[in-house]
Amino acid sequence: MKVLLINGSPRVHGNTAFALEQMAQVFAELGIETETIQVGNQLIRGCQGCGGCYKLGKCVFHDDIVNETAEKLAHADGMVVGSPVYYASPNGTLISFLDRLFYSNSADLRMKVGASIVCARRGGTTAAMDVLNKYFTISQMPVASSSYWNIIHGGKPGEATQDPEGIRTMRNLAKNMAFMMKAFEAAKDTVELPAPDPKVFTNFIR
Ligand SMILES: Cc1cc2nc3c(=O)[nH]c(=O)nc-3n(C[C@H](O)[C@H](O)[C@H](O)COP(=O)(O)O)c2cc1C
Structure with missing residues (x-):
């Protein structure tokens, strides 16, 4: 089984990275x-x-990371998206990445387990987490949860090491996510994936 860990922070060794390492x-x-x-x-x-991705089945831009990640996600069992909180939201680069990844993706993501984690000095955590979870919940990806909302606190790099409750939350999240992935895998031969209703696409204007 494999999980992709996405670090949305520009700091490769910052607090979000530390939180992802706890899960890893x-x-x-x-x-x-x-x-x-x-x-x-x-x-x-x-x-x-x-709309070029409708024809191509992948993003039209060749900056590699989006289409390469889409390929990896198609073969993964789960995905954790980690973000620092910027102005009570996930950081901008991560949003650009996720918009393109999820919009252009042509793979079947159903029942791949998703989890989002956020890191903040102080505020805006649950709002940021809410934004991230929406990528999973429009993709038929069940969302794993933990013993608290998936938050770790820290400002300067390294400060998250001083948040034992945050660390516990990350560890419990990984345990719950592992359980879900293993349970889905075990059920594959006995429980069929639900057949979706026929596609309907209506705008609010009619
Ligand atoms: C542009 C910017 C906006 C920020 N906005 C918030 C915020 O809204 N709330 C907060 O608690 N911390 C905010 N922070 C602090 C970061 O969330 C914090 O430093 C976090 O530890 C960064 O994680 P990282 O080390 O993984 O990059 C902001 C930092 C930056 C650079």
């Missing part, structure tokens, strides 16, 4: 492979709404 340790203990993808330190443009 638990996954390793439970025999689950992880791959960390550094997103926040890259130049990633936003979606231009061209």
Whole structure:
């Protein structure tokens, strides 16, 4: 089993990275492979709404990271998205990345487990987490939860090491996520994926 860990922070060794590392340790203990993808330190443009991905099945831009991650996600069992809180939201580079990744993706993401974690000095955490969870919940990806909302606190790099409750939350999240992924895998041969209703696409104007 494999989980992608997305670090939305421009700080490769910042507090978000530390939180993701806590989860990676638990996954390793439970025999689950992880791959960390550094997103926040890259130049990633936003979606231009061209619709080219409808034809291509992938994003029209060749900055590699979006389409490469889509390929990896297609073969992963789960995905953790980590973000520093910027103005009570996930940081901008990560949003550009996620908009393009989820909009252009043509893979079947159903029942891949998603989790979002956020890191803040002080405020805006649950609002940021809410934004991130919406990528999963429009993609038929069940969202894992923990013993608290998935938050760790710290300002300067390294400060999150002083938040034991945050660390516990990250570790419990990884344990719960591992359980979900293993349970879904075990059920694959006995429980069929639900057949979706026929597609309907209506705008509010009619
Ligand atoms: C542009 C910017 C906006 C920020 N906005 C917030 C905020 O709204 N709330 C907060 O608690 N911390 C805010 N912070 C602080 C970061 O969330 C905090 O430093 C966090 O530890 C960064 O995580 P990282 O080390 O993984 O990058 C902001 C930092 C920056 C650079």
